[in-house]
Amino acid sequence: MIDTDLLGYWSDDGRRSGAAEANDMAFRDDGSGFTYWARIVGGTFTVERFTWLVDAGGRLQIRFNELLYGNWVVENGQIVHRVENTSPATDIPREFQITTYSVTSGTSMFGKRITSLKLDVLIHLGAQVYYYKHNDVDTTYGVFDPRRDIR
Incomplete structure (x- = not known):
């Protein structure tokens, strides 16, 4: 089953102002998705x-x-x-993950409405809480999408 509350592009950038890393996750309505991690200094990504x-x-x-x-x-x-390299899932130590999660709405310390996704198990490097960015996962300018942006 697809939970429409999960659909869209999520990022942990609301948690760490000035962080040296980007840590994002996207869920599409076709049941596919991706995680994205990048180091701001040094230019590496996964x-x-x-x-x-x-x-x-x-x-x-x-x-x-x-x-x-x-x-x-x-x-x-x-x-x-x-x-520089691609690997099949068999090379990923945690090929399969199951977690409970919650999606909640609230207000940031700056008074802005936010929606957060909290995962009970760490799925991606360093983040268990993500903030909703937008639902246009494929075409929004400036947002990484591996189907479009990988060369």
Whole structure:
């Protein structure tokens, strides 16, 4: 089952102002998604592509199917990702993850409305809480999408 509350692009950037890393996660309505981690200084990144569903018990099940990593650079004002290596899911130590989760709405300390996603198990490097960014996962300018941005 697809939980529409999860659909969209999520980021932990609301938690750590001035952080040296980007840590994002996206869920698409076709049951696919990806994680994205990048170091701001040094220009390295990783992407883990996955399929997902919510089981009858309300738990999020994620099955990783590909790992990509490489470097990113700015060319002509655009961020370009260059993949140095790809690996199948069998090379990912945690090929399959199950976690409970919650999606809640609230207000940030700056008075802005926010929606947060809290995972009870660490799925991606360093984050268990993400903030909703937008639902246009594929085409929003400046947002990483591995189907579009990997060269």
